[in-house]
Amino acid sequence: MLKAVIFDDEYIVLDVIRTIIDWERWELTLVGTATNGIDALDMIKEHKPDIILTDIRMPGLNGLTLIEKLNELVPTAQCVIISGFDEIEYYKKAIQLDVVDYLEKPITVERIEKCLDKMLKKIKRRYEFEDLKRKWNDSQNLIAEKKVLDILNQNVFVEEKWDEVIGIKTDEVTAVTVGLFHSNEKSYHDIAQVVTLSKSISNTKVLLVTNGSMQIIIWLQRGDSNQMSDIFVKLGELNILIGIGSTYSDPRKIKNSYLQAKDAVRMGRFIKDCGIIQFDELNFNHRLPDTLTTLEQNIIFNIRSANSEVVSRLVREFLKDIKHTNLSPDVVNQECLKLIYLGLEVVKETGVEYRWKEEHLIPHREIEKLSTFDDIEKWLQNRFNEMLDWMKQLRNNQKHVSVQTACEYIEQNFSKEISLEEVASIVKMNPSYFSILFKEEVGITYIKYVTKIRIERAKQMLKEGRNISEVSEEVGYFNHRYFSELFKKTTGLTPGQFKKQPKSTFK
Structure with a gap:
């Protein structure tokens, strides 16, 4: 609510105004009164009121001087002068x-x-x-960001x-570098300072x-490109x-730096929890063909869906493609490890810590012991089967309680803008994982469920004759x-058509 104050050196005036006005009706909170200008100024500094009713002549500091100081301290405040003096000079100054x-x-x-009505309209x-x-400004920023993306x-x-x-x-550009990080309010503030x-x-x-949950930093230099080292520190x-490409x-290669930053932050999660991961440090000298990118994505999607049969088939295809590219054993191990760790990232979406059945298992040490391609395939399939069996058992335990909690929250808050991310956070789940779990349990997507709840409530209100x-x-x-x-x-009907139906036909 908006805050109001009253200043007058006559107690009876203060008491009358305080009691005769229904402050709640005007959606105002009376935060204080004062009988002299010095106390009034202190109150303004403390409360930063929106509305001030003040006498002109008060001890310590007169009302007009007080308003001058008010305009410096709270320039948006609205003020009304109350005075027993009918002088033209006061009017002019006011x-x-x-x-x-x-x-x-x-x-x-x-x-x-x-006066209150007039002030509130000005504030509105x-x-x-x-x-x-x-x-x-937000729309202009979004347009600018869209163009950069x-x-x-x-x-x-x-x-x-x-x-x-x-611009x-x-x-004129001598160096271009792209960085990338997944942000929250705290991390965004810290990065913004740097x-x-x-x-x-x-x-x-x-x-x-x-870009969604990602923040992209682009550094463009027109001079010494070595100036960035202190910033990276x-x-x-x-x-x-933070991943750095x-x-x-040549600024025309900005996309290369961007894609490298994405690779760096993704692979960096397997190396450390925080700090700078520069793409050049990862030593990705041998890259798999681009045709495998979609295949990797399909594997990750089906891990998220806990679809063992499809994952097993896609892993075979993945290894078959690797075999045909004649990559060195080190690179084969690297790519298989990358897939395992990406799978573990999906498992983390459950919000429950995952542990291998074999205690102290460290994937990169395990894979180094394997000498044949068949051994690698068997090991990879076993690791994924173990992950997926664990996920299936967990989601059967999680599904009913978590989705029931989510549905109750939706039904209580459907009138607000409740995103999938917000509801997922309520049940402490990754949004992607929660989305799959929700559809499995309810039978429809999250968006369709929210729409269903809202439309059913709207039908009830229209039956009651509401506008x-x-x-x-x-x-x-x-948006009506x-x-x-x-x-x-x-x-199948507009709200108006539905409302006009005879009550006996309402469904």
Whole structure:
């Protein structure tokens, strides 16, 4: 609620205003009163009130001087002067100070409430303007981020697009480096501080771009490319895992640095929990063909679904493709280990610590003992079968209780913007894992379930004769047109048509 204060050197005036106004009705909290200007100023400093009703003549500091200081301390506050003096100079000064009104004593409830209404409307207009301004800025930032992401993901480098988005011509850039990390509120704040420090380096431009749960840092230099070493040292001191791609003198290779940063942060999880992982340190000199990327993704997806049969078949295909590429034994081991560790990352999504059946098993030491390709395949299949059997048993134990908790939370909060990520956090699960578990238990996706709950509640409210726009907002859809389209798609009728039906036909 908004905060209000009253200042007057007459106790009876303070008491009258305090008691005759229904502050709760105006959604105001009266946080204090004062009978002199010094105490009034201290109260302003402490409470930062939104609304001030003040006398002009008070001991210590008069009302007009107090308002001048108020405008410095809380420039958004709205003020009304209450005075027993009818002098033109006071009016002039009050106008200069942009007070909302000037009330002469004796005052009435009607006049004060009229002033309150005027002040609250001004505050509402300011909030609406600030909200509009924020939304505009957010939309511009999203557009700018989308353009940067397009550059990072484009197959063909378009120099005109670079010039438009980055604002530095490619022939002026001497070095480009991309970093990447998975963020939360704390890590984003820490990184932002180092990014700000990066911007202080001469001839350096830094971009911080959001892509889902990932934050991408782009360093562009027009000078000595060795200036970044100190920044990397500071990043390495943070309790965050950050992948850094190679530095290229040609900005047209920015996508290479970006993909390397993704590889670095993904593989870095298997090496350490936090700090800098530079792609160049990983020694990925031999890369599998790009055709295997989709195959690896399919394996991970089916591990998440605990589909043993499909995983087993895909692992055979994976190893078959590796065999045909004539990779060295070291690289074969490296790629098999990568797949095992990616599988372990999926297992972590359950939120429950996984332990191998064989105590103290360390995959990279185990695989080094294997001498033939058949031994490697058998070992890999056994490891995945063990993981998947554990996941199946766990999800059978988790499924009912966790999804039931989630459904109860949805039913209690469906009128709010509740994302899959939010509900997954309530049951302490990874969103991807929770999404699969939810559909298995309920039979429909999370989004469809939320929609079902909302539409059923909307039907009940429409039966009661409630206004359509009011119903739309109360079930969580602030875009009334979208609500109407969704309602018709679900029920076959628009909300208006549904509402007009005879009560005997309501379903």
